[in-house]
Amino acid sequence: MQGTIQNRDSFLKNIASRLGRERKVEVAKPVWAYNPQEQVLKDATKDELLEVLKTQCLKIHTDLITTTKADLPQKLENLISEYGGGPIVTWKDSRYEEYGVSNLLTQDLPNKNIEVYEWQASKGKENIQKAENANIGITISEITLAESGTVVLYSGNDRGRTVSFLPTNSIMLIPKSTLVPRMTQAAHKLREKVKNGEKIPSCINYITGPSNSADIEMDLVVGVHGPVKASYIVIEDL
Template sequence: MKTGTIENRNSFLENVAAKLGRSRRSSGVAKPDWQTNPQWDVYRNSSQEGLADVLKKQCLLIHTQYIETDAAGLSEKVLHVINDYGAKSAVIPKDSRFGALGDYMALWKENGISVHEWNHKLGDENITACERADIGIAFSDLTLAESGTVVQFSSRDKGRSIHLLPKTYLCIVPLSTLVPRLTQAAEHIRNLLKNGEHLASCADFITGPSNSADIELNLIVGVHGPIKASYIVVTDL
């Protein structure tokens, strides 16, 4: 993994110390040992099922439909959401986890639904397909229970346009991806870096459908991007 180059560090730190009216400290500096760590304590002892309950309640606040199923019922639930949204065209990433849906391509075709699978070799054709799609469907990589946020790591096989451009959005959430909040998600990303693992060039944090509010805080849902969103939590994935 390549690392960046830090330039002008010494002059910057010396300038900061001067503004503080003291000389620069080069030793004896340690990270404080805080007595309270609320960022770690929230939902610390929650089970995955408990986090799912937190997510379910949060979905009511972010205007997102919450559905729960097991792997055996996943394909049926996905098709139900597609039909409920009246979608006839879908875009999906190239993701091996779609194998959990069985022969979904044939099933969707039988129901008159066309599918575009992201293919990096097609370039901008993928973005055009997303712009025209009725629904974008993807699996969550991480899921923040507290805020109802799904995290998507983009790659050449999983373009971020899938989550942002279609009219509606469906995210399949394996129970195993649930973490309490942003703190744990940041730790996960940090550990990827520490272990030298590949890290996506873009990580999208998506909280329900698109929202906008004016200066008077009048919330409008679906101004830009998906106007509706659903999460399907799969209890045994």
Template sequence: MKIGTVHNRDSFLENISSRLGRDTIETTVAQPQWSSSPQNRVLENATKEELITVLEKQCQVIHTDFVRVKQENKLLETLNQVIESYGGGPIITWDDPRFEQHGLSSLFERNDTSMWNPSIDDKNITLAEQANIGITFSDITLAESGTVVLFSGAKKATTVSLLPTNYIALIPVTSIVPRMTQATTIIHNKIQDGTVLSSCINFITGPSNSADIEMKLIVGVHGPIKTAYILF
């Protein structure tokens, strides 16, 4: 017997189907049509500015520094200021074309910046462990919970946002949605359209938090101690 080989699947499913009073085995699952969808009504008519206000207030709750850049030509300057306020490098980032698109290429000219590189395998982990700051873009941003959604990939590893002492998320205004409801819809639609997404999609809400012991909140137990969101 080969490991992973499925045996007698059809007869097994036919037996279950007959016990449920079905003549045939269902090959597809119809998406349910709900009579009410209250999850869609939360912040339903909020403007982009209203969502930004919600996000900023939530950042106070989740112990996250919030910085807004209203002029994109100030983004690099602002990012450098946040980096210095967090103690500077070493820095690790994704190999992501958005850095160049938004005028942040000089970040890679620093001698203390590393880029996640699939060709160096485990050395990436060491670089991330030793980094003071990890920097990524947010693919979707949830205003209600203050959550950034990261689509992982070969050049965009989860480790960059997890192992460094501090984490900075670069958040395009266009990435902001009201809540989890819209994020899951976006992901679902991408898959329906044939977009290949990583099996690892991370929802990150501020720095690491835990209140498992005596209900006392401890920040930075399982990940970054400090987090900053830079909105532009």
């Protein structure tokens, strides 16, 4: 049900009057003489951004692996084994097939008695229970901020946000083409989608490796909130 707004114009006009000015109906976007946020890593290539990301991952306690599409299935399987196998939970996303890991997730691993669960919107809370009991969650980055080592995940019916933070370990696939310098460029991309009338998720998650907390006596503890360990796998897709 859509609500209605009563007496909006008179209410806002009264506020403007109390402030001693006419009511504004439009706000002009300011034009700034300097935009330092646009200059950081402005002319960096994807390879240079990858090096920045690698350096930042050392600071955020996140492992980073680079690979080609052809080698991705083996690299992913090796990492799954390193993390202790299943249960595994994934999104329902066609990009797993696009990047060549669909057979690994749906056939090869189950044939080795490693449970792999694909998010199914129709199953409601059962999805959350599967994510909560999973050893590994595998997701895919939409935008990747090199400066901070942050992946941007779009949630949706087939992409439950709990896949990234309830399992004990998190593996995030990062297409190299998604690398941008920093938050500034991510905001630009989202703004363009809105401007073009594209539908964007109501929940967009910015995740920078496992949580780092030093609230108690300044002792750093990694993985208190969310996965204990996180790994990024950067895929050459350019």
